[in-house]
Amino acid sequence: MKENLYKYILGIADNSLILGQRLGELCGHGPNLETDIACTNISLDLFGQVRSYYQYAAKIKGENATEDDIAFLRKEREYLNVLLVEQPNTDFAYTITRQFLFDVYHFLFLTELQKSHDMTLAAIAKKSIKEVSYHRRFSSDWMKRLGDGTEESKQRIQDALDALWTYTDELFHQTEADKIIVSENIGVDVTTLKQLYYTEVETILSEATLEVPESKWFQKGGKDGIHTEHMGYLLSDLQYMQRTYPNMEW
Amino acid sequence: MKKNWPLWEVFVRSKNGLEHRHFGSLHAADAEMALENARDVYTRRNEGVSIWVVESKDITASNPENNGELFEPAQDKIYRHPTFYDLPDEVKHM
Amino acid sequence: MSEEQLKILEAQFEARIARDEKIEPKDWMPEKYRKTHIRQMSQHAHSEIVGMLPEGNWITRAPSLRRKVALLAKVQDEAGHGLYLYSACETLGISRDELYEQLHTGKAKYSSIFNYPTVTWADMGAIGWLVDGAAIINQVPLCSTSYGPYARAMIRVCKEESFHQRQGYEIMIKLANGTPEQKEMAQDALNRWWWPSLMMLGPTDAESVHTEQSMKWKLKRKSNDDLRQQFIDQTVPQADLIGLTIPDPDLKWNEERQSYDFGPINWDEFWQVVKGHGPCNKERMNARVGAWERGTWVRDAAMAHAEKQASKKLEKAM
Numbered sequence: 001m002k003e004n005l006y007k008y009i010l011g012i013a014d015n016s017l018i019l020g021q022r023l024g025e026l027c028g029h030g031p032n033l034e035t036d037i038a039c040t041n042i043s044l045d046l047f048g049q050v051r052s053y054y055q056y057a058a059k060i061k062g063e064n065a066t067e068d069d070i071a072f073l074r075k076e077r078e079y080l081n082v083l084l085v086e087q088p089n090t091d092f093a094y095t096i097t098r099q100f101l102f103d104v105y106h107f108l109f110l111t112e113l114q115k116s117h118d119m120t121l122a123a124i125a126k127k128s129i130k131e132v133s134y135h136r137r138f139s140s141d142w143m144k145r146l147g148d149g150t151e152e153s154k155q156r157i158q159d160a161l162d163a164l165w166t167y168t169d170e171l172f173h174q175t176e177a178d179k180i181i182v183s184e185n186i187g188v189d190v191t192t193l194k195q196l197y198y199t200e201v202e203t204i205l206s207e208a209t210l211e212v213p214e215s216k217w218f219q220k221g222g223k224d225g226i227h228t229e230h231m232g233y234l235l236s237d238l239q240y241m242q243r244t245y246p247n248m249e250w
Numbered sequence: 251m252k253k254n255w256p257l258w259e260v261f262v263r264s265k266n267g268l269e270h271r272h273f274g275s276l277h278a279a280d281a282e283m284a285l286e287n288a289r290d291v292y293t294r295r296n297e298g299v300s301i302w303v304v305e306s307k308d309i310t311a312s313n314p315e316n317n318g319e320l321f322e323p324a325q326d327k328i329y330r331h332p333t334f335y336d337l338p339d340e341v342k343h344m
Numbered sequence: 345m346s347e348e349q350l351k352i353l354e355a356q357f358e359a360r361i362a363r364d365e366k367i368e369p370k371d372w373m374p375e376k377y378r379k380t381h382i383r384q385m386s387q388h389a390h391s392e393i394v395g396m397l398p399e400g401n402w403i404t405r406a407p408s409l410r411r412k413v414a415l416l417a418k419v420q421d422e423a424g425h426g427l428y429l430y431s432a433c434e435t436l437g438i439s440r441d442e443l444y445e446q447l448h449t450g451k452a453k454y455s456s457i458f459n460y461p462t463v464t465w466a467d468m469g470a471i472g473w474l475v476d477g478a479a480i481i482n483q484v485p486l487c488s489t490s491y492g493p494y495a496r497a498m499i500r501v502c503k504e505e506s507f508h509q510r511q512g513y514e515i516m517i518k519l520a521n522g523t524p525e526q527k528e529m530a531q532d533a534l535n536r537w538w539w540p541s542l543m544m545l546g547p548t549d550a551e552s553v554h555t556e557q558s559m560k561w562k563l564k565r566k567s568n569d570d571l572r573q574q575f576i577d578q579t580v581p582q583a584d585l586i587g588l589t590i591p592d593p594d595l596k597w598n599e600e601r602q603s604y605d606f607g608p609i610n611w612d613e614f615w616q617v618v619k620g621h622g623p624c625n626k627e628r629m630n631a632r633v634g635a636w637e638r639g640t641w642v643r644d645a646a647m648a649h650a651e652k653q654a655s656k657k658l659e660k661a662m
Binding site: 021024025027028029030031032033034035036037040041043044047048050051054067068071072091092144145146148149150152153156234237238240241242245248249250 | 393410412416417420423430526638639641645
């Protein structure tokens with residue numbers, strides 16, 4: 001099995017899985033119907049991407065692995081998503097800020113992944129980027145609305161930004177597997193996206209009349225499977241059925 | 251003073267070659283949001299290729315009480331329709 | 345307007361409906377027609393959005409990715425259907441905020457069935473199969489109801505709902521053909537949801553207050569008891585097909601009526617749940633009110649931002 005490629009795919013797909021799961025929690029609880037429907041659409045896009053990636057990963061893994069084995073039956077240490085996406089829906093400001101900080105990255109990442117020498121990954125990227133382009137527009141618009149809305153909204157979104165900023169740097173870290181896959185012209189060298197990312201983020205934040213957080217101390221660990229305390233609870237929900245009723249079909 | 255998101259009317263073109271058709275309405279704070287919401291609410295099943303939104307209050311509508319004077323006078327103008335005219339049977343296509 | 349004039353207008357109005365003409369928002373209509381429609385359409389809309397909650401309860405725990413996306417899409421559709429129906433209601437001159445207010449203060453009702461808890465995954469199957477099944481029976485005739493915006497909303501709703509019941513039944517098939525544990529889960533869900541689904545079609549004709557007027561306005565095409573019979577007759581064979589047992593010892597095919605006879609419904613339970621004593625009435629309302637209140641600052645911010653943008657645009661133009 002191509003161990004590195006397998007891990008590399010999980011690194012991409014797990015982000016969409018965990019973020020999709022977080023957005024799924026909100027279905028039925030949004031600030032109004034229109035926004036509720038919009039957030040669920042993003043969640044559905046992400047799960048669609050997840051399934052393409054995991055189906056491919058399952059093929060690489062062999063041994064009759066399925067997308068669901070990969071999605072539901074790993075240990076917490078084996079999930080390789082960044083810490084940002086597992087952060088909880090503290091309030092709508094956190095939801096939107098988390099989305100925005102991820103979307104800007106996600107778009108840049110997929111733009112590059114389209115050039116991958118791995119045809120399957122390039123094809124998934126090509127399909128997904130249209131969805132993500134919309135996500136980025138949606139979350140950027142909401143950053144501006146909440147930043148330049150009322151005093152309360154400005155305070156809330158600034159608080160969320162200050163709290164989540166610490167998880168942004170990790171987006172540009174590379175694991176050992178990442179480096180090997182990049183060297184094979186399959187993976188994206190995320191280190192090259194960093195500058196552009198912060199420039200784009202700061203442009204939107206300035207339009208949103210928000211302050212760029214000054215903190216230069218960043219959290220990391222997700223890409224190596226070391227997660228925040230929130231992750232275990234998220235996985236308890238996600239894996240509940242598969243763990244309680246092992247080896248069954250649904 | 252509490253202000254609610256205004257109501258918008260949504261028009262969708264199902265595919266090129268067809269006109270925009272009224273699909274329904276929704277609430278949004280501004281025009282961009284109305285477009286985004288319309289996309290998410292009314293084209294989830296691939297129903298459209300183009301969307302118009304207009305704030306409901308900007309639509310001027312005719313009053314049904316005037317339907318008599320507005321629309322009934324057109325009913326007896328049968329000479330506007332091709333069947334009004336007599337043609338010999340030999341003329342096949344006209 | 346004199347009473348006599350009013351009577352003439354009303355007679356003309358009723359004649360239009362009898363001729364199968366549609367009534368549109370700006371047309372003259374009797375006050376009672378307007379009120380009845382606001383009540384029924386908003387109840388319907390409230391049922392859609394409260395109905396998101398019991399199923400939403402399982403989105404994060406769906407057992408496979410395929411089931412998860414199907415459930416998400418289904419619950420999202422319910423939000424959409426609520427939205428279509430609120431919009432139709434708004435054409436009668438009442439705002440969505442006012443309608444929410446009625447729901448949140450308990451003045452408006454919603455379908456009682458959503459006050460039952462979803463305790464296992466099989467409940468997702470049972471709701472799709474039975475609750476959506478009963479809903480469809482109620483809704484299809486409304487596609488030709490007399491009020492144009494309601495009829496149009498219902499056409500869209502029915503079209504979109506066609507996958508909902510299949511989604512639920514497919515879950516049940518899979519469970520019924522699965523391990524003994526899964527089959528038991530399916531049977532248990534059927535046992536709990538069967539009777540509430542029958543009640544969902546409304547009180548017996550003898551106790552139903554609005555029926556005659558509603559029939560005239562095509563808000564109703566068949567009586568509650570007829571709809572119930574239709575539901576039972578179509579559902580029993582579906583249960584047989586997958587080897588599940590309807591939890592009614594009196595259920596029996598009646599050759600003469602070409603229909604199933606069935607046992608007595610516990611209407612006392614129905615009225616208790618309607619009055620607020622169901623297992624989840626409080627939770628459902630807390631969830632709705634909570635989401636609305638937590639969203640206040642978001643909605644206000646978007647409005648404030650829109651106003652700022654509009655005045656900026658105006659300044660630029662000057």
